[in-house]
Amino acid sequence: MLYALHELAYQSAAPFRLWAQMGRDFWTSPFNPAAQTAIGRTAYASAELFESLTRRYGKPDWRLETIRIDGHEVRTIEEVVWSSPWCRLVRFTRNAADLKSAGKPTSGPNVLIVAPLSGHYATLLRGTVETFLQDHDVYVTDWENARNVPMLEGRFDFFDYIDHVRMMLAEVGPRAHVVAVCQPGPPVLAAVARMAEDDEAARPASMTFMGSPIDARLSPTVTNKLAEEKPFAWFRSNMIHTVPLPYPGFGRRVYPGFVQLYSFMSMNEERHIDAHRQYFEHLVEDDGDSVHKHQEFYDEYLSVLDLSEEFYLQTIDIVFQSHLLPRGELSHRGRPIRLDAITDVGLMTVEGENDDISGVGQTQAAHGLCRNIPKDRRVLHVQPKVGHYGVFNGRRFRDEIYPLTRDFIARNEALCAPSRRAEAAA
Structure with missing residues (x-):
């Protein structure tokens, strides 16, 4: 209603x-x-x-036809390289001739940026993508608005999200680098753990989590407290509504984007x-x-999208109420998620000192959970004087956070280069 x-x-x-x-x-x-x-x-x-x-306010355009690298204009091509009814994997290809003019290598490490599915479109990360394009070949997840997905396409839940991350990493190619911004942290970490346990060739060389609720029990914010204080039945009764006509997803039960928007604005x-x-x-x-x-x-x-009922409610339960991942109790398709299986994937966490969405400690909890990652492949960074948005966008991100992330990716790229060449030869 x-x-x-x-x-x-x-x-x-x-x-x-x-x-x-x-x-x-x-x-x-x-x-x-x-x-x-x-x-x-x-x-x-x-x-x-x-x-x-x-x-x-409809879905914004990426507006990244050209970017500036070291003062040089570099053209880019936006293309969809993989898709499902729920997501498109968008690749930004930089013009090789323009890169040569800028004195840059014509290719760089492959980076998959996993955008949050929490109410806003992936274009909210436009500045993040543009910054990573300075030195990398960038892919980004472009999640679909649930109200535009017909009922015949079925459900999309937390575990489907994990599967999507695995499939998109496979599309990007072996030993790429994954960057999870905010909400995707827990499912991306779960996906990497499953890929590591199964020794999949497409497991990433490094994973970076920015302002992610890996363990929402630590430094709880207003958002965390709301999720814990309200019973699960309250979210089902008050936050879920039915998509009306004339949308393609007519009849689908969703968490409307406008509800999320009003919550954030309040x-x-x-x-x-x-x-x-x-x-x-x-x-x-x-x-x-x-x-x-x-x-x-x-x-x-003000451009927002709807989330499927099952994904939203499972996220509330798994991440913010039951805390299954940090407690070691999360299972996926009948198999437990083993974070100790991650041994050859670099780990970087980035938090903002003034983050009022994911408090300090929630993201860096990944270091304690992934205990078998070598110390020389870890980076823990807390950025002073920034809030949640500043962790992945804005001046301090470009000038202070991104250089650390770029260097972290470069180190892990170098470590994986020999094995990547061996796999290619085989």
């Missing part, structure tokens, strides 16, 4: 949104003599603010209110740079 009411509210606002668009065009018309007056700018800002607050309500108040003022002042910065952030932040 909530999903249907949400859609009704959006459709009901359509006439008012149309009037706002017409008003915005009227007050910015070069033929309107009052366009640049105080009244005109205020009217325009009001119409623009209303339209932005009631708009439907955690920083005053900050978002202030941001929109400043946005209105910048529109009136015709401060183009500030307006563009606001629009760029919220166009991404």
Whole structure:
């Protein structure tokens, strides 16, 4: 019912949104003599603010047709190299001639960036992908919006997620490097453990976890406490809703993205209110740079996707309530996950000092759980003065976290190069 009411509210606002668009065009018309007056700018800002607050934000584009490497423009090609009804594996190929002009090798270590499936699209990691493209050949998981997956495609749960990670690592190729950002930490670690136990050739050479709830019992945040305080039945009764028409996934039970969005925004309500108040003022002042910065952030932040019922509820249970992975009690397809089977995969953890989503200690718990990884193949890093988002994006990520990650990947790439050549020869 909530999903249907949400859609009704959006459709009901359509006439008012149309009037706002017409008003915005009227007050910015070069033929309107009052366009640049105080009244005109205020009217325009009001119409623009209303339209932005009631708009439907679709899936953003990657916008990575070109990137800059050491001051040189390098073209990229975005292609889907593997897909399922629930995910697309996107590869970004850098132009070899442009790399030569920039003085860079024409190829680099293969890196699979596993984007979170927690309400936002993978494009939230645009800055992360762009930074890794400086030195690597990058693949990224592009998860599908559950409301767009027809019921005939079946279910998608926590264990299907593990299977997807394994299949995508196999597609990327042997001894690649996997980077899990936030939510994917536990299923990615489980996938690597299973691949290591089975001695799969496609097991990664290294794994990096950024702001991930490997053990959510440590330094619990507001999000962790909510998941623990509420009984499991409460999440099933209050967080799960049915996809209405006209979406392809009509009838599917999901955790709606707009519910996740409202939850996140309520955690920083005053900050978002202030941001929109400043946005209105910048529109009136015709401060183009500030307006563009606001629009760029919220166009991404307000674009959300739905999660399947089974994946969401199992994540609540396995990761945030029962803590099965750190307790050594997680099984996958009838077999226990053995983290001690990981012996030749490098491990790096990155946390933010001010992270209010995954507290300090939750990610680095992986080091204690993966006890058979050699010490010289481990890196534990806590970044000062950054929150959750700053762990994988922004200036401090580019200038301080990424260089450490790049060097960590390079060391593990060198360690695996002989075995990779031997496997290729065989």
